[in-house]
Amino acid sequence: MRRISAALVSLIVLGGALSACSGDDGRDAAQATLTQLEGALVAAASTDAEEDGPNPFDTLAFGSMSADEVLESYRAIVAGMDGLAPTVEIGEVEESEGSSTARATWSWAVVDGADPWTYETVVELRPATDDDEAWQVVWQPDLVAPDLAEGETLDAVTLATDRGDITGADGAVLVTERAVVRVGIDRSRVDVAQAPASARALARLVDVDVKPYVKAVTAAGPRAFVEAITYRAGEEPAGLADALAGIAGAHTVDDELALAPSRDFAAPILGRVGPVTAEMVEKDPDKYRSGDIAGLSGLQARYDDQLRGSVGRVVYALPSDDSDEAAEGGERRELYRRDAVPGQPLALTLDEGLQALAEKVLAATGPAAALVALRPSDGAILAAANDAGTGGQNYATFGQFAPGSTFKIVTSLALLRAGLTPDTPVECTPTITVTGKQFKNYSDYPSSALGTIPLREAIAQSCNTALIGQRGALDTGDLAAAAATLGLGIDHDLGFPAYFGEVPDPASDTEAAASLIGQGKVLASPMAMATVIASVQAGATVVPRLVEQVDVAVPAEATPLAAAEADQLRAMLRRVVTGGSGRGLADVPGPDVIAKTGTAEYADGGTVRTHAWMVAAQGDLAVAVFVQTGESGSQTAGPILEDFLRGALVSADGR
Structure with a gap:
């Protein structure tokens, strides 16, 4: 905070008191002077006041001190008030023997939302001349704050608040204050030119x-x-200290900042904390x-008011740098204190071990990828991971992609x-044509599964043409209703960025055919597809939840899943694992795994590429893996999902 050192010289003025002046004219003139002073004190302290702008004190007289000297003195006193401007109300002039005075009530909103720092000072007036309509203000430090001595200045010091932790499953602390090193330029250590x-x-x-950065330092x-x-x-780069030594003013400050266990841990969802931006x-x-330090993105920003708490402030009277008191190490005097209020924690459902596992299995993916794991019994999201290929975006819970054959559930x-x-x-045919548009199965579809096959086999082998061939059995809205039952397509606020997908009514027969295999205008996030298979596993519509304090409920629009429907779906999805496109999961130890693979074509410039999907459930765990560009669900997403399921079993055994 900037302070201007200036000697405050008490004004010695000539003339008598108000009592020596005649009539109401003198009182009115004195009161008018006080009104001008009141406005000038507020204007001169305002952060909007320009250093080279008009002097608010120019309309007032101060005897031997000029208005510019008074402005410099006043700004020197309040420069350390962190940009705050007071409100000042000056009362009626009072006559007393030898002087004329008025009480000034000062109020500073030192801490937002708290009672202001309020106090009174005394303003003294003297006649400027024999003219009873001209008055001078006696300028002295204790006009600004009680008992303020010559050379003393006000200094508002922020008391940092303890930011609330973010906790996960079983109360594990995910984000808390951790040691950091801030690197920057200390302006007190370098001159303006340098x-x-x-x-x-x-x-x-x-x-x-x-x-x-140069602009920020200069300003x-x-x-x-x-x-x-x-x-x-x-984690500072090697040789940083030596390099900083060669830069004038470069300095490090040891501090603490709310951080997750690692740099990338659930970063797109948890968000970041740091100094507030100018915007x-x-x-x-x-x-x-x-x-100020605040949440800048993700949940840290959304729940900043809760996590941040409220800062406190102390206002001190500081001795001047060249005073005897300062030379002797005199202490600052405390004039006002408002202690900080710590922030409140935010409880999430994330499981630290499973989140770390999810990020580990995605680490070598290359293309953008995401993994979501949730608990079918209560919808708790246990992991929501995004790999480096997403560029820091939250694909896991907010991505919007065609789900391909995973939508066949x-x-x-x-x-x-x-x-x-x-x-x-x-009928599973090699191709099927709908109003001139030809659909086919994926490139390595087994020829042994062509022909007339039961529906369960069409799902196990993921036959596109068989399902498209049944489009006449469905009415408009049937697909969207089934999606809603399985937790997809009905948007609601869960307290975090969540995309539930959409299943719009098709605009054509071709679009209706594409929707049956998770293409066309059908969209979903990895979280939504994890919810779909979780609903099958649970035998009821699952609503994912992440923020414990946010109540979730099954949307009224969702038709309940019948027990027989759930049994049939689980049996078909088990067949995917035992003899279909998901048989890579057949030897995963533990409870039976149900699964569905999927690919979805998308345009990348002039090239058609494929999203790779796989969803699975085992016991009380449902998982969705999405890779933006891959060969197929079984070849690209399947190994990632298998690694996660195996790792989750090891993690569960270790607890």
Whole structure:
């Protein structure tokens, strides 16, 4: 915070008191002077007041002190008030022997939402001349704050609050204050002329945008620390200390910051904490001030008010730098204190071990990929992982992709409700044409599974043409209704970014055919597809949940899943594993696994590529794996899902 050192000289004025002046004219003139002073005190302290703008004190007289000297003195006193501006109300002039005075009530909103710091001071007036309509203000430090001595200044110091932790399953602490090292330019250690060059050198050293950082350093006050980057303690680049030594003003500050166990742990969902941006301050100046720490993204931003708590502040009277008291190490005087209020924790359902496992199995994927694991019995999301290929985006719970053949779980339910059974014979042909559009099976579809086969085999082998051939059994809305039963397609707020997918009414027969195999305009997130197979496993509509304090309920639009329907679906999805496209999971130890593979074509420029999907459930665990570009569900997503299921069993055995 910037302070201007200035000697405050008490005004020695000539003339008598108000009592020496005649009539009401003198009182009115004195009161008018006080009104002008009241406005000038507020205007001069405002953060909007320009250093070279009009002097609010120009309309007032101060005897031997000029208005510019008074402005400099006043700003020196309040410069340390962190940009706060007071409200000032000056009462009626009072006559007393030898002087004329008025009481000034000062109020500073030192802490947002708390009672302001309020106090009274005394303003003294003296006649300027024999003219009873001209008055001078006696300027002295204790006009601004009680008992403020010459040379003392006000200093508002922020008391940081303890940010609330983010916890996971079984109360495990996921995000808490962890040691960090802040790297930046300390303006008190470099002169104004050198500061831009230092900022450029540091920005290049730590690989941050040069121009914005130089601008921030140049605009900062002479005592500001302008952060360039923050490292977890112990993760600073080799040789950083030596490199910083060669940059004037470069400095490190040991601190703590709310961090997850590792840099990437659920990062797109949990979000980031750091110094507030200029845009945040501009948008909500009553809530944020430059230098505040707040949630910048993800859940940290959404629940910032809860997690952040409220900062406190102490206002001190500081002796002047050249005073005897300061030279002797005199202590600052505390004038006001409001202690910080710690933030409240945010409880999530994430399981630390399973989240770490999910990120581990995705680590070598290459293309953008995501994995969601949830508990069918209560919908708790245990893992929601995104690999580096997503570029920090939350594909896991908010991605919007064609689900391909994993959507055949929904199609199967719609067909069962239309009167088919798992034994109903269907025709699996190499191709099928709908209003001029030819559909075919995936490239390595087994020829042994062509021809007339039962519905269960069509699902096990993932025959596109067989399901499209049954489109006449369904009415408009049947597919969307089946999707809703399995938790897909009905949007509702769960307290975190969640995309439940959509199953719009088809605009054509071709589009209706594509919808049956999870293409066309059908979309889903990995979370939504994990919910679909979780609903089958649970035998009831599952609603995923992540934030414990947010109540979730099954949407009224969802028709309940009948027990017989669930049994038939589980049997068909078990066949996928024992003799179909998901047989790579057949030897996974533990309870029986049910699964469904899927691929979905998408356009990438002029090239047609395929999303790779696989969903599975085992015991009280349901998992969806999505890889943006892959060969097929079984070849690309399948091994990732298998690694996760095996790892989850090991993790469960170790608990």
